[in-house]
Amino acid sequence: MIASFLDILTIIFSIVTLVLTVRMLSSYTKPKKFNLSSIFSSIALSVVTLVVFILVSGAKLNLVLAVVLFILGGLWGLIRGLTIKMYPLEGEVIVRNSALSLIGFGGSMALSSLMNSFDSALLAALGLVPLCMSTGVTVAIKVTVLLRRLLMGKIV
Amino acid sequence: MTRKVLIKNYRTGVLRQSLLVCLLAGGILAALLAGVWTLQAHAQDEGPVCPPGFDWQRMSGVGCVQSDCYDMGGRLSYTSACICDDGLKACTEPVDYSNFDPASCGIFCPGTRLVACVPLDQLCPGEEPPPPPEPDPPITEPEPPIEWETQPSGGILERTEEFITGGNHRPPAPGRAAAAAVTGTIMLGFWSLVQNLGQRSSQVVKSGASGLRQPPKSGVEVPEAPDLRGQAGGLVKDVSSVIDKMPKGSKRDDQAATVLRPIESDSGPAVFYGEEARLILIGMRKLPANTAQSEKMLIGQGGFAALAGRHPGGELQPVRLPSGREVLVDEVLSVGYEDVSPSDTGSVEIDFSPKLVLTARLSGEDLLEAPTLQPPAADPSEAETILRKDRDQDQGGDDQEVQP
Numbered sequence: 001m002i003a004s005f006l007d008i009l010t011i012i013f014s015i016v017t018l019v020l021t022v023r024m025l026s027s028y029t030k031p032k033k034f035n036l037s038s039i040f041s042s043i044a045l046s047v048v049t050l051v052v053f054i055l056v057s058g059a060k061l062n063l064v065l066a067v068v069l070f071i072l073g074g075l076w077g078l079i080r081g082l083t084i085k086m087y088p089l090e091g092e093v094i095v096r097n098s099a100l101s102l103i104g105f106g107g108s109m110a111l112s113s114l115m116n117s118f119d120s121a122l123l124a125a126l127g128l129v130p131l132c133m134s135t136g137v138t139v140a141i142k143v144t145v146l147l148r149r150l151l152m153g154k155i156v
Numbered sequence: 157m158t159r160k161v162l163i164k165n166y167r168t169g170v171l172r173q174s175l176l177v178c179l180l181a182g183g184i185l186a187a188l189l190a191g192v193w194t195l196q197a198h199a200q201d202e203g204p205v206c207p208p209g210f211d212w213q214r215m216s217g218v219g220c221v222q223s224d225c226y227d228m229g230g231r232l233s234y235t236s237a238c239i240c241d242d243g244l245k246a247c248t249e250p251v252d253y254s255n256f257d258p259a260s261c262g263i264f265c266p267g268t269r270l271v272a273c274v275p276l277d278q279l280c281p282g283e284e285p286p287p288p289p290e291p292d293p294p295i296t297e298p299e300p301p302i303e304w305e306t307q308p309s310g311g312i313l314e315r316t317e318e319f320i321t322g323g324n325h326r327p328p329a330p331g332r333a334a335a336a337a338v339t340g341t342i343m344l345g346f347w348s349l350v351q352n353l354g355q356r357s358s359q360v361v362k363s364g365a366s367g368l369r370q371p372p373k374s375g376v377e378v379p380e381a382p383d384l385r386g387q388a389g390g391l392v393k394d395v396s397s398v399i400d401k402m403p404k405g406s407k408r409d410d411q412a413a414t415v416l417r418p419i420e421s422d423s424g425p426a427v428f429y430g431e432e433a434r435l436i437l438i439g440m441r442k443l444p445a446n447t448a449q450s451e452k453m454l455i456g457q458g459g460f461a462a463l464a465g466r467h468p469g470g471e472l473q474p475v476r477l478p479s480g481r482e483v484l485v486d487e488v489l490s491v492g493y494e495d496v497s498p499s500d501t502g503s504v505e506i507d508f509s510p511k512l513v514l515t516a517r518l519s520g521e522d523l524l525e526a527p528t529l530q531p532p533a534a535d536p537s538e539a540e541t542i543l544r545k546d547r548d549q550d551q552g553g554d555d556q557e558v559q560p
Contacts, residue, residue, distance in 0.1 A: 057336030
């Protein structure tokens with residue numbers, strides 16, 4: 001009884017995560033001024049979310065595999081970060097965030113939550129695969145944008 | 157009065173922002189409470205009952221943990237199994253299930269319990285020395301070679317699963333899965349909150365009146381501005397006719413989402429394209445300095461039109477808005493989304509849609525001597541009333557007509 005209720009709760013919150021992701025999409029992808037705190041907060045939050053999620057859920061993924069997936073996602077994010085549009089405008093640098101990273105992160109978060117409810121250690125571990133990868137994508141995109149901004153120098 | 161209007165708008169914005177923060181904080185708090193309740197509900201769930209001498213520990217690997225393990229000279233492994241130190245032999249005995257129902261502990265029922273740890277060369281308590289080994293029978297024929305093909309075929313899958321899960325075979329408990337889902341939602345919500353709060357201070361994309369600048373990009377088709385000359389002596393009667401003149405199928409520029417694209421024309425109006433909708437900025441008109449007003453100039457039919465007139469000596473004649481008031485804009489400061497805060501004194505935000513906002517400067521020194529000029533609103537509340545009326549009008553019907 002309680003287990004089924006908890007499963008329903010998991011499904012509900014997975015859906016909420018998806019809705020939240022879609023809701024965030026419109027504001028997240030708007031062109032914004034380059035903001036250092038926003039970059040660092042995104043990196044920190046995505047990494048912390050991954051760690052906290054793994055600790056809370058109790059799902060286990062091979063550490064080596066997790067690191068490899070994170071690096072693979074990072075390579076993907078590096079390429080995506082290089083193609084993100086950045087341009088100077090009136091003394092500021094305007095950046096348009098990638099919808100890919102947000103969709104990937106939110107979607108994989110919801111997927112991982114759902115996979116946890118299937119009562120299978122393997123499925124729970126597989127659910128962490130996209131989450132590790134999308135975290136790598138998000139971190140790499142932000143780091144790439146940060147490096148590109150540093151290379152742009154002072155904008156007059 | 158300008159400052160009063162701005163301060164009022166600013167306060168309204170702060171109030172709205174505070175309300176948003178309170179709502180999000182409330183949501184997060186509710187989610188946290190739900191998570192705590194979830195964990196508590198799961199913790200109160202009846203767990204397995206272990207046989208005497210064993211305690212149920214939910215977070216352990218074995219489940220039923222021997223309670224007197226240390227008294228027997230052993231220690232608990234990382235799975236809380238009772239084991240002996242290296243170099244010692246574990247002496248165990250079967251767990252007595254004669255007075256205990258094994259169904260109570262299910263898969264967590266322990267098979268043996270540790271009774272002592274002894275050196276490897278010593279016997280366990282009560283253990284009899286093994287009988288002397290019998291002499292090996294003579295080997296008559298060689299042992300058959302091991303047939304690897306006959307080994308269990310499920311090995312690869314099992315090893316793959318073992319690799320992926322890192323040796324963990326226990327699925328997440330429903331309570332932990334639910335808690336993880338709640339945590340993920342909270343973290344994502346927090347991220348959203350941080351992004352939204354940061355956006356207010358980082359999203360403003362300003363442009364000057366003469367140069368709503370477009371980020372450099374090649375390969376963008378530039379639509380032509382509609383020619384409005386000759387329309388009722390320079391007055392635009394029906395904005396829909398203007399919108400109809402907009403080039404169809406114009407290629408949109410992704411970068412011009414908030415930085416609208418200006419198409420300058422010597423005598424015609426400036427036309428701007430944005431992601432939200434087409435915006436036609438036909439002209440601007442000056443009113444006495446410090447008479448900041450906000451007029452909603454939203455015209456339906458899928459497009460937005462800001463109608464205004466310039467100085468009589470300029471290219472365009474004055475235009476009266478559907479509300480009967482004159483447009484009070486003389487300089488475009490920025491075009492952005494509703495999160496743009498009025499940071500410049502003498503500027504005002506004009507809503508074109510729930511999202512798109514045009515910020516314009518109203519503090520012109522040149523006075524318009526047009527006969528159609530109407531006095532500005534006496535106080536900010538009147539301006540608010542006008543704005544509200546215009547919004548009501550816009551909600552009432554999409555197709556509006558501009559009276560000359």
